[in-house]
Every structure is written in C-alpha cells, then in structure tokens.
Amino acid sequence: MHGALPATLILLAAAVLAVVACRQLKLPALLGYLIVGIVIGPNALALLPNSEDTSYLAEFGIVFLMFSIGLEFSLPKLKALRHSVFGLGAGQVLATIALTLPLAWFGHLPWAASVALGGALAMSSTAIVSTLLNERVELNTPHGQQIIGVLLFQDLAVVPLLILIPALANPAGGVIEALGWATFKAIIVLTILLYYGQKLMRPWFHMVAKQRSKELFIINLLLVTLGIAYLTSLAGLSLALGAFLAGMLISETEYRYQVEDDIRPFQDVLLGLFFVTVGMRLNFATLEQQWPLLLLFLVLLIPLKALLIFGLSRLMRSPSSVAWRTALSLAQAGEFGFVLIALAHGHQLLPPNLEQALLGAILLSMLVAPFLMQKRDALVRRFVASEWLNESLNLTQIAVQSMLARNHVILCGYGRSGQNLARLLEREEIHFFALDLDPERVREAAAAGDSVVFGDAGKREVLMAAGLSRAQAVVVTFSDTHMALRILSHVQALKPGLPVIVRTFDETDVDKLKEAGAVEVVAEVMEGSLMLASHVLMLLGTPLNRVLQHIRSVREERYDLFRGFFRGATDDSDDPSEQDQPRLHSVLITEEAASVGKSLGELRVAELVEIKAIKRRNIKGVEPSDEVVVNVGDVLVLLGRPARLAKAEARLLEG
Known part of the structure; x- marks a missing residue:
C-alpha cells in the first residue's frame, strides 16, 4: 500500500502540472494526460508501472465517456441533423474504413486489422473540435452544424465497432459466425434493456430522488451505469456498450441534467487515467525505429481525411467554403481512436510496431488540430476564390x-x-x-x-x-x-x-x-442574487424603498457605472433633474492639449469631477492618483454633473 502511494502522488502531481500547462496554452486537458503517461510510463522515467490493474481501472474511463454520449443521444437532435449525421457522417466513416482495406494487401496486414485501423482513423476529436467551435461561436453556423452532425455519427459508430473488433479477433474461419452471434446477442440485449429499461428507469429514479439524498442519488447512478455495463459484458459484449445503453435510458427521464452534473467528476478523473495509460504505451525507442511509418500515417491522415470529407460534403451540395471548413476541422484523429486501438491491441489484431506508429500519429494530429483551426479561414480563402467575394459582399x-x-x-x-x-x-x-x-x-x-x-x-x-x-x-x-x-x-x-x-x-x-x-462587466450570478434578495426582502415585509436602497447600494459598490452614464444625442430630456444628473464622460488627450506633461495634482481636475479611470495605450490600468502625469493618447473617464464636466474638459484641453 505504502509502496504504491509515492507512484500515485507522482501521477497526481504530474497530471496537475501538465493540465495547467495545457490550459495556459489553450490546449485540451487530454493532451496533458497523454504527456504525463509518456513521461512517467515504463518507456521513459518508469515512475509508474503499466500494470493490468491500472489498465482495468482506466477502462472505467471509457465506460463513463460512453455513458455521457448515451446521455446526449436524442432522437429529435438526430432528426434535426439527419442529413449531416446519416449522410456525411456515415459516408465519412465507411469511406475511411474502405480506404484502409488495401493496406491488407500492400502492408501484409490481416483484413481484420485493416478494419480496426480504418475505424480508429475515421474518428475525430469531439473534445477538441467542439471546444474550439464553442470558443469561436461557430456552433450555429452552417459548417458548425455539419461538423456536429459528423461528430455525432462518429460517436455512435463507436458502438458497433466495439462489437465488431472483438468478433474480428477470432480465427479467420469463424469470423462470420462470431460476428453474427455477437450481432444477435446485441439485438437481444438491446431489445430487453430498451423495452423493460424504459418502463423501470423513471419510477426507479423517482423513488431514489424522493429520499432527497445526494449521496444516495450518486450511488444509485453508479449502480445503474456499472450494473447495465456488467450485464452486457456477461452477454459477451463490451462494458462500454452497456454504459452507452444506460445513458440512453436515463436521457429519456427528467433526471438527465442532474445525472450529467453528478457523473462528470467520475468521468473526468477516470478518463484522464485512461489517457495516461495510453501515453504509457508509447515507446520512443520503437517510434524511433518506425519513424517512416509514423510520418507516413501523419502525412496521409490529415490531408487525405480532409480531402475525403471535402469531397463528400460537396457531393451533398454544400458550398465550397462550408465543405473546406468542415474538412479542415475534422482532419485530425480523435480520442476514440485511442479506445479502438487499445481494444484491437488487446485482441492482438495490430502488431506492436504498427500500434506505436498509430498512437504517435493520432497524438500528433490532435496536437496540430488547434493550430489548423486557427489558420482555417486563411486556408479557405486560399482554396476558394469566391470566399473573398462572399466576405466582401457580406x-x-x-x-x-x-x-x-x-x-x-x-x-x-x-x-x-x-x-x-x-x-x-x-x-x-x-x-x-x-x-x-x-x-x-x-x-x-x-x-x-x-x-x-x-x-x-x-x-x-x-x-x-x-x-x-x-x-x-x-x-x-x-x-x-x-x-x-x-x-x-x-x-x-x-x-x-x-x-x-x-x-x-x-x-x-x-x-x-x-x-x-x-467599462463595465455585468455578471449574471450577481444580478440573479440581487433579484433573489429583492424578492425575499419584499415577501418578508421590508418596505419597497428600503429594498431598492439596498439593491442600489450594492450595485453602486459593484458597478461603478450606476453612479453615472455616458451622455449621447438621444439623452435629451425636458426634465431638469435628469439634465443635471451626474454622468460619465470620456476625454481624449491630444497633442495640443494643455494638460500634456502635467500631473493630475497640478491640473486640479479632481476639484470639479471624479476621475474614474485612465486608459493608456488601450489598457485601462492606470490608477488616477495626483502623481500621475497625463500623456498624449490618454483617455480620462470623468464622473460629474454636466456643467462641471464641461469645465473639467476645458481645463484638460485648453488649460
């Protein structure tokens, strides 16, 4: 026990440092976990052994990942994106697998290994691409919807591949029988679970939720997820398939969003451990020997996958700009590629040298993905002559x-x-x-x-x-x-x-x-808490004027702009009280301004108005103290009544 503790502490410390570094560099956390596995694994510093227990625990990361995908499985969502999901998505996965089959002849690989290889390369990184689309506010664009549809089908395609790969691992003579038997068992299990599970899941969760115990709810969630996964494993299917079915069943209940929040810590921790174990399998000594194969996979993966997706998207009559944006966004491999390679390696479908080259190529393609997304628009303008014209027209x-x-x-x-x-x-x-x-x-x-x-x-x-x-x-x-x-x-x-x-x-x-x-940042949580407090005070009998006074005082403390406003042409009013109300005014210091080179103390502007802020070189970071010297290009934000603001501006500009 004590012997394992130092290794565990090393794993946790390395994971924290690597993930923090990835966050700073705007890279997905899973890349940090992969790097941790590479560094502390048996092929580098050998700080953590690649034991069977570690791999078995890491498998639960995939279980919870498939469970989350099951939660996202929605028939209305599939219907809305059906052309992208079952058209472009299905075509891309099937075409990628078909293109890898010739490797069985040219690379002297069993055709079963080629199918596993094609399935792994067909996947794109849902974690990386969806995060970048969200950051770039592109989820609702035409190419964003197309990308999400393809990613959705890829996630769904993992389920039959998890059934197919173990069946292909059987001797050549029994592949068809094994595959047919696995399909038959999958249909029986799916029918039983989906039919009876739908009837049992909602009342069961309702009974547990009535106890009003968060601990009991989480325990029940783990019981259902792992229990259904165990049932599918008893039927000769994978744990991940059972977890996917559990997620599907719960997604139809009203507890879906609560479940999604509760399961996330387990998923993130265990999935991180899975990626650590993937990194531990990378052997740089083997990669150094297999670098031509690694380079071949990397060079062929991104360009060929991008061209394939572009061609399929154009066949679906997408504009060239949309097709290129979709293709360049999905050109990398993904985290499910690691899952399928791990499964194929476990069933001895892939030789070690090929496995190492694949792992390296997938990892490098995922590292390239964020940079490819950043340069995507420039590449589209280079590929599509009309893109400049379309942007100009817009x-x-x-x-x-x-x-x-x-x-x-x-x-x-x-x-x-x-x-x-x-x-x-x-x-x-x-x-x-x-x-x-x-x-x-x-x-x-x-x-x-x-x-x-x-x-x-x-x-x-x-x-x-x-x-x-x-x-x-x-x-x-x-x-x-x-x-x-x-x-x-x-x-x-x-x-x-x-x-x-x-x-x-x-x-x-x-x-x-x-x-x-x-000038101001409005926080939703702050405003929500103020509204909540105002309703509570009103219901408890606090007079309205006191409630408004409390809210105003908090806002004045939190939001400086509640003590004034910038005047515009539309602010004219016949009400004298409104005309004389304190407001904000920005003054840009030009080269001819009399205040250039003088301190705020010398100018005595504070006698007339309050200096709220000074923006210098486009950065609002200079504290308006008496010692601050006014420079050309400074913007002084003043708060005061209109007459005093006019005097202060004249003093700053004219002296």
Whole structure:
C-alpha cells in the first residue's frame, strides 16, 4: 500500500502540472494526460508501472465517456441533423474504413486489422473540435452544424465497432459466425434493456430522488451505469456498450441534467487515467525505429481525411467554403481512436510496431488540430476564390444597413439578452445595430423589422462595417470571455474611449475584461442574487424603498457605472433633474492639449469631477492618483454633473 502511494502522488502531481500547462496554452486537458503517461510510463522515467490493474481501472474511463454520449443521444437532435449525421457522417466513416482495406494487401496486414485501423482513423476529436467551435461561436453556423452532425455519427459508430473488433479477433474461419452471434446477442440485449429499461428507469429514479439524498442519488447512478455495463459484458459484449445503453435510458427521464452534473467528476478523473495509460504505451525507442511509418500515417491522415470529407460534403451540395471548413476541422484523429486501438491491441489484431506508429500519429494530429483551426479561414480563402467575394459582399451589406446610423449601440449577439436590451433601447428611441452568427435567428428577426445582420463581431472588419467609428457604445450580450476579449481588442485599436459593456457568467474574469478595456462587466450570478434578495426582502415585509436602497447600494459598490452614464444625442430630456444628473464622460488627450506633461495634482481636475479611470495605450490600468502625469493618447473617464464636466474638459484641453 505504502509502496504504491509515492507512484500515485507522482501521477497526481504530474497530471496537475501538465493540465495547467495545457490550459495556459489553450490546449485540451487530454493532451496533458497523454504527456504525463509518456513521461512517467515504463518507456521513459518508469515512475509508474503499466500494470493490468491500472489498465482495468482506466477502462472505467471509457465506460463513463460512453455513458455521457448515451446521455446526449436524442432522437429529435438526430432528426434535426439527419442529413449531416446519416449522410456525411456515415459516408465519412465507411469511406475511411474502405480506404484502409488495401493496406491488407500492400502492408501484409490481416483484413481484420485493416478494419480496426480504418475505424480508429475515421474518428475525430469531439473534445477538441467542439471546444474550439464553442470558443469561436461557430456552433450555429452552417459548417458548425455539419461538423456536429459528423461528430455525432462518429460517436455512435463507436458502438458497433466495439462489437465488431472483438468478433474480428477470432480465427479467420469463424469470423462470420462470431460476428453474427455477437450481432444477435446485441439485438437481444438491446431489445430487453430498451423495452423493460424504459418502463423501470423513471419510477426507479423517482423513488431514489424522493429520499432527497445526494449521496444516495450518486450511488444509485453508479449502480445503474456499472450494473447495465456488467450485464452486457456477461452477454459477451463490451462494458462500454452497456454504459452507452444506460445513458440512453436515463436521457429519456427528467433526471438527465442532474445525472450529467453528478457523473462528470467520475468521468473526468477516470478518463484522464485512461489517457495516461495510453501515453504509457508509447515507446520512443520503437517510434524511433518506425519513424517512416509514423510520418507516413501523419502525412496521409490529415490531408487525405480532409480531402475525403471535402469531397463528400460537396457531393451533398454544400458550398465550397462550408465543405473546406468542415474538412479542415475534422482532419485530425480523435480520442476514440485511442479506445479502438487499445481494444484491437488487446485482441492482438495490430502488431506492436504498427500500434506505436498509430498512437504517435493520432497524438500528433490532435496536437496540430488547434493550430489548423486557427489558420482555417486563411486556408479557405486560399482554396476558394469566391470566399473573398462572399466576405466582401457580406461586409458591404452590413455597411449599407449601418450607413445612416449615428450614435447607435452595437449589440454583439442577438440572443435573449440582446433582444431584451434591444427592446429597451427602442423604447428610449436609441438606435441599435445587432450582429449575430445564427442565420435562422437573423432571418427571423430581420423579417420582423429588427436591425440585425449576420456577422462575426469578433472580426475587425465586421465591426468597422457596423459603424464602430460612429457608435456611442458596444455591448457584448453573450457570456464568452474569449470572444469578448477579441472584441475589446478591436474596439480599443479602432476607437479608444468608446464604452464597452460586457456580459459574463460570474466574477471570475471581471478583472481580465476590465484590464482589456471594458467599462463595465455585468455578471449574471450577481444580478440573479440581487433579484433573489429583492424578492425575499419584499415577501418578508421590508418596505419597497428600503429594498431598492439596498439593491442600489450594492450595485453602486459593484458597478461603478450606476453612479453615472455616458451622455449621447438621444439623452435629451425636458426634465431638469435628469439634465443635471451626474454622468460619465470620456476625454481624449491630444497633442495640443494643455494638460500634456502635467500631473493630475497640478491640473486640479479632481476639484470639479471624479476621475474614474485612465486608459493608456488601450489598457485601462492606470490608477488616477495626483502623481500621475497625463500623456498624449490618454483617455480620462470623468464622473460629474454636466456643467462641471464641461469645465473639467476645458481645463484638460485648453488649460
């Protein structure tokens, strides 16, 4: 026991360091686990033995991964994406397997090994691609929907491959019989579980949930998942197939989302251990001898897979730009390739030298995937001559629709938050111009008369076409820090001092966003807690004015902008109290300004207004103390009444 503890501690420490490094480099955590396995495995530092117990425990990672895929299995989702799933997805998997069959003749491999090889290479990385699509806000684009459809079929194709590969491991004379017997058993097990499981699962989970015990709920979840997996293994099928069926059964109940949250820690930890064991199998001594084969696999994998997917996508009448984006996004191999190779190796279908070359090629292709996605648009413009024209036409349409807009608000995203904000702006007769990447939403909203166009707000030229130079504010209405930082970077480069308000989920990235130039960051969790507190206080009998006072005081402490606002042309009002209300005002220091080279203490601006912030070199990070010297290009954000703001601006610019 004590002898195993140091190795376990080394494994945990190495995993933490590797995953942190991958997060910093914007790479998936599974690559960190693979690197850990390579470093501490028996073929490198030999800090952790590649024992049968470790491999058996790692198999549970695949069990929980297949369970999660089962949870995502949805007939309505399959129906919505049926052309991409059963057209492009099925064609890609079958064609990849068919193209690897000639290796049985040229590479002197058994045809069963070629099928296993084709199945492994047909997979793409769901973890990497879906994460990058989400970060780039491309899930609802035409190529995003096509990519998700292909990934969905690949995930589903793993299930029959998990049945097929063990059957192919039988002697040549008994393959057909073994495969037929395995298929027959799978049909019987599927029929029994899906028929009776549907009737038993909901009342069983309902009974457990009535006990109101989280520990009992998780124990029951493990019992159901591992129990069904064990039943399928008794029938001669895989544990992973049983876990997939368990996920399918639970996905039809109202407990699906709770189950998904509860199972994630088990899945992540055990799946991480699986990838560590994959890395432990990599033998650099063998790879060094087999480097021509590794290079051949890597060179053939990405270009040929991309060309295959592009051709199939074009056969389905997709535009060239969509087909290329889909192909380049799915050109790498994936984590299920490791699963299928491990299964084939366990049944001795693949020789060790071929297994090592495959593992190395899959790992390197996954490392290349994020960089390929970054350069994808540039490659598409090189491959598709009309792409430049299409982008120019799109920018022209945006520019034409925004041409007459002055002092408008640019809304980045037109989801629920963006639409609610747009309605409030319309009531105040403030013009807005919205950019969104969901073509269906844009079509519906534009048909209804809303000022919204299809465009990526993360692109510099799109913001310029939307009239950024004439806008009075920019609002990022979706909760995506990565995209918000990109928008802030463009705004600060094109029009320093333009107020940008950003929405975020919680307060984790508030400082990062403010340092990037956001005037204010609105956290959903904060606003939700304030609304919850106001309702509770009202129901407990607290007077309305006191409730509003509490909410206002918290907001003033949390949100500086609640103590003022930027004035625009649409702010005119006949109410004298509104005209004299404190507001925010940005002053850009030019070369001719009298305040250049002087300290804030010398200028005595603080006697007139409050200096809220100083933006220098597009970074809001200078504390407005008396010792700060004003430089050319600084933007001073002032808070005060209109008359005092005018005096302060005159003092800064004219002296």
